[in-house]
Amino acid sequence: MESRKLQKRILYAMMLVNLFVIMYYVIVCTVSKSVICEMNMAYAFLSKSGRIPHDTFTLCRDLLIYYGALCALILAKEEIYDESILNRVLICAGEMALSVIVVRTLNFYYSGIALLVLADLLYYENKKVPRVLFIVLQVLELVIGNDEILSYFDNNIQFSSYLSGFDPMVRSWIIVAESLMTFTNILLFLLFVLTMIIRQKAENSRILRLNMALSGKNAELHEANVKLQEYSETIKRMTEIEERNRLAREIHDTLGHALTGIVVSADAGKILFDAAPEEAKARFDVIGQTARQGLEDVRRSIRALRPDALESHDLESALEKMIENFRETTGADIRYAQEAGKLLLAQDEEVTVYRIVQEGMTNAIRHGKATQINLIIDRKDRNLRVRIFDNGVGMQGKKTGFGLNYMEERVELLKGSLRYGNREDGSRGFFLEAEIPVRGVNPETEMPVRDISPETEMSESNVSL
Template identity: 40%
Template structure:
């Protein structure tokens, strides 16, 4: 049983005990005169009293007042903001106490138990101070003589010693039990408030610790955001450098090879040289468009207009037309479903590899093969150029490797017999071979 349940139990127990005490006193006040009359001792009983007993109708005010007290308690429990009920309960408890000739004032303790839990701060202090003053005042014997009240002890003088002692002990027992229940309730209330204060203090400490952790995490988050921003800037610079290198390198290689061919054809066939210059101009314009699209983070112009196989064929044909090299292409990608970033990587790898073969390897023939192998797309570019036994990765090779790494692929090179580039790009789930 938790503390709240125990407090409710003792509060109800006090209510029952106070009702029993009030009914007991009412029975003594009403029954003793009737018993004296039956014993033909009414005159003697009246002469021994300090004042006349209450009229019978006045005694009915006690159970009537108890019923009103129950109604007030029910209203107060249903609606704690009912302030009138808050002051009415102590008032009716005081009225019933006076109706009981001030022989029992335990109802004031019941009012304290009912109302103290709903008060805070200054209101609680004022309430407890006022109820303590009333309790002390009603406990004194100076008021009954001044108000012509017949006390419980005077009613007991009619009975014999044994009965008188028994009846007096009954009232003392009720009063003692009521006081014990009151003290137990107040101890439980103080303990509950102490636990609540401890819990609030513990919660405040936890909140302070959590706030400290949040401040620390916020600082880390700011540092992480700054680092992420720097990394994003670095990635963007690398992307722009890679894209411009791929587009400008390819375009300038085509222009250089085409210009060399024009120089040789000027003396032999000016008409052919003119056509070659027109091809060079077209390649230059296309390269300018590629640079603009790279800066805008768009795909290669060929992939915007064409599917990947057609774009690769056009790339190889243009390289063959603007240079003196023969570029052969073998594609087995018709059944593949590649994402946009995968198509970009395949196109740029082929573009960079063919450009390097013509520009650096001085190759006259280049073979390009693209085919799926064991859920991977293999790209092989082989030329018959001068090769390089110990190739040093330049800008182009580094960025090819970086593109593949971002997609989980690998890059291998071999310069012993011409130059060979072999790239492997894993196919994602859903791609069919």
């Protein structure tokens, strides 16, 4: 910030020095014409120069107008300069045009104004290509805008012609003054460039420090993420262990107790069957009551594992709600087609289908970075089929995570099959296909329909025998 203020002050100093230089040339030319007339050297002057000099008042007026417009544009630039390309082009072109007009009005005696304009352009323009272009154009103006060079192409009165009427000593002092002001302008420009370089280096150092600090923060964040992942895995394992222990306690306290009572009552009923039929019948009533109570306890334990959505909605509604929520939270394009008809499934089958869809969509976004997910539920023979495929990065390597292993366990418990991998149609992405031989639910009793497979029929016949 301080270097910017210093550059601004240098710019103002250059404006003042260039004003002095312009007035210096006007004064020298005016006094020179008076001296030449007093010394009766007008004819010789006109013969040498080949043209009549400008009127002093007109010259002074034009220079003050053009240079004043240039200074006004430089001072107002901070307020009117913006990121618009048209705005920047017009302002920069206006500055360079005014500097050329001032140099031309001075008959190319002095072209140091190009350094003032170049400093101002470099102050506001930070892009490399425009800077290089400005430097080339202003250096050309500085070098070419010289009366001795242009006198070969244009019949201008050279400044040395005005000095011919002065005494050699006075002429020397005039040249010294001209050189000092020109040198001061160049020195101020070099100081401006030096402060710009220092500021750029300081900015680069600041950016480097910020990048190093950012790299350090990124390393800390990566380390924190690793620790968080380890902590998450630990929590997951602890949760699994805690859930297993809870289920073990639940089975021990409910089903174990019920089965023990059933075994005891059955043994007692067998003994009393012939001796006391009424007592044996009472024992069998106790067995039925204990079994029903145990079954209710098992159902209560299973219900504790069901998703909340399945407690308040049927499977189809729960799936549609989950898909809609997932679509809104992730922004993914999820295309869902339910072609299996009415989904009347047992509770464990509902939970499995729900979890497969949930885990499949989650993996597609989390690991596959997918933007489109296709979900189809249909039937293949007597099996319910769930197919999910996406447009993500696909499967990297052969290692599977907890989610896929958990899905396999769930499907295998229902004697189903699970396939997954990179899409087989050659498209980019991952696919997952689960087939479940559903038992279904009797709509009247809301109980699972009996499995009528050959194996089941044979087992039942063996029991009856």
